[in-house]
């Protein structure tokens with residue numbers, strides 16, 4: 001992936017002047033910094049960034065410049081990236097399963113906060129991390145309101161989390177709880193249930209929580225007529241934490257990936273063919289930057305431009321859209337409404353593409369080369 005140093009005003013200007021045949025991700029540092037400020041000003045606690053959602057160096061650099069001083073990291077390369085790009089920032093190693101070698105290296109690099117959801121992993125941490133470290137027990141509830149279930153892989157049941165929290169307390173660690181309500185969580189009630197359960201777990205374990213990490217899951221704007229209401233979620237988290245914990249209110253932490261980074265990128269794909277006036281073939285698909293659409297659902301915030309960069313305004317027609325590989329599952333879910341006059345050579349822009357796009361591109365079938373271009377504005 002190439003990072004262009006010459007900044008264009010908008011994607012339209014870039015498309016007109018470069019006529020790219022490969023997909024291009026347009027990055028707006030201004031929007032990323034605005035979103036960071038929205039989280040820092042609105043969230044009632046520490047905002048950390050989940051690096052896996054987009055580990056681009058320019059992303060980390062801009063978040064750090066905007067005041068994001070904590071990072072949720074899941075691997076040694078992510079820890080090294082943050083050490084390099086955001087020196088001095090807090091790193092929370094919240095992948096609940098790690099090898100002994102990884103734990104030792106993380107401690108060496110200054111990590112002092114670890115999540116855990118099993119007795120065996122807690123025993124590993126006891127042997128390898130300083131006694132002053134923070135142990136965040138990750139728990140799960142039956143999922144609701146999110147695009148897919150994060151509890152399927154990680155998180156202890158409430159009963160087990162209670163035992164783990166008591167055990168971590170007895171070991172002398174700084175004790176905290178963490179959860180993840182599931183990605184693209186559009187139902188604020190999910191946080192309500194998790195926060196109240198966290199208070200119950202702390203009471204039953206006889207432990208005062210240092211911090212409660214309310215996870216990622218903050219929704220991005222994927223469908224034109226569903227606008228996420230971040231401030232309403234922040235207010236709910238604040239109110240419910242007060243109600244559930246009272247005097248014992250812990251400090252809050254959140255770790256958004258998608259919610260912080262999605263809006264700052266738009267993807268431009270090119271129409272390779274409108275086959276017999278029916279199916280649309282794009283130069284990117286589910287093995288590339290559009291991988292997540294197959295898991296989380298379509299993004300309908302699209303804009304179609306001609307090869308000259310002019311907007312297409314024809315009446316919308318639902319189309320089946322395929323990616324460039326020879327694999328027949330390389331198709332966007334359902335149908336996408338596109339202007340009826342769409343033609344070969346046009347560009348289809350998808351907005352809100354910053355999360356889980358660059359991070360998971362594959363080179364399957366010889367595709368996957370994507371350029372990144374920095375722009376002043378995405379529209």
Ligand SMILES: *Cc1c(COP(=O)(O)O)cnc(C)c1O
Nearest residue numbers: 050094183216217255256257258
């Ligand atoms: C992936 C991940 C996140 C970020 O989730 P989003 O839905 O992108 O906000 C946060 N915390 C942990 C532990 C994760 O694994």
